[in-house]
Amino acid sequence: MPKSDNINRIIDHKLFSEDDIHNMCVRLGKQLTQDYAGKKPLVVGALKGAIFFLTDLTRQMDVDEEMDFLDVSSYGNSMKSSGTVKLISDMATDVKGRDVLIVEDVVDTGLTLKFMKDLIGGRGAKSVKCCALLNKEVNRTVDVDVDYYGSKVGNEFVVGYGLDFMNYFRNIPYVGVLKPEIIKEFNNK
Numbered sequence: 187m188p189k190s191d192n193i194n195r196i197i198d199h200k201l202f203s204e205d206d207i208h209n210m211c212v213r214l215g216k217q218l219t220q221d222y223a224g225k226k227p228l229v230v231g232a233l234k235g236a237i238f239f240l241t242d243l244t245r246q247m248d249v250d251e252e253m254d255f256l257d258v259s260s261y262g263n264s265m266k267s268s269g270t271v272k273l274i275s276d277m278a279t280d281v282k283g284r285d286v287l288i289v290e291d292v293v294d295t296g297l298t299l300k301f302m303k304d305l306i307g308g309r310g311a312k313s314v315k316c317c318a319l320l321n322k323e324v325n326r327t328v329d330v331d332v333d334y335y336g337s338k339v340g341n342e343f344v345v346g347y348g349l350d351f352m353n354y355f356r357n358i359p360y361v362g363v364l365k366p367e368i369i370k371e372f373n374n375k
């Protein structure tokens with residue numbers, strides 16, 4: 187995707203620039219390096235939204251870590267959580283006895299994170315924590331800890347840096363708010 191005209195057509199305003207995101211990764215990476223010192227965490231990325239954040243965050247973590255991925259969906263192709271979380275694709279690694287760090291793009295209602303924490307905890311992980319880029323705390327409906335996060339966000343639909351609308355716009359290099367007319371355009375298709 188060209189990085190100018192097309193993005194201007196889609197994004198209403200920028201929320202977090204590439205520099206903002208980089209600074210979040212550096213800060214979180216330092217904290218996680220301290221907290222996981224001497225451990226060998228298993229970093230589990232929540233597909234597909236977390237892949238950009240995971241690659242930048244883990245390169246700021248100076249610990250021996252393994253990586254795996256889970257594909258869990260509560261949205262389908264809509265903008266509101268469906269309320270039911272589905273396991274689309276499981277990870278291969280045995281989590282028994284492991285310190286697991288789930289990496290998420292955004293925690294909204296908290297349903298997806300709770301599902302993943304329960305799944306991994308139920309399989310006997312030693313610890314299960316989450317590091318999310320964004321924390322949409324105002325929308326939380328279930329009680330679940332977002333142990334680490336880059337920033338809080340309000341109740342607006344954000345795209346870019348892995349975050350999607352109908353599976354599009356993940357490759358926008360920063361996080362922005364989608365223009366309402368783009369949402370209408372897609373809904374009329």
Ligand code: XMP
Pocket residue numbers: 232235260261267290291292293294295296297298299322342343344345348349350351
């Ligand atoms: P829940 O409600 O289960 O949702 O906490 C978490 C998942 O919902 C997606 N989500 C968003 N995706 N822009 C997006 O692109 C948003 O503003 C947004 N809010 C929630 C996201 O995939 C997350 O994993």
Ligand code: MG
Pocket residue numbers: 235261349350
């Ligand atoms: Mg998503």
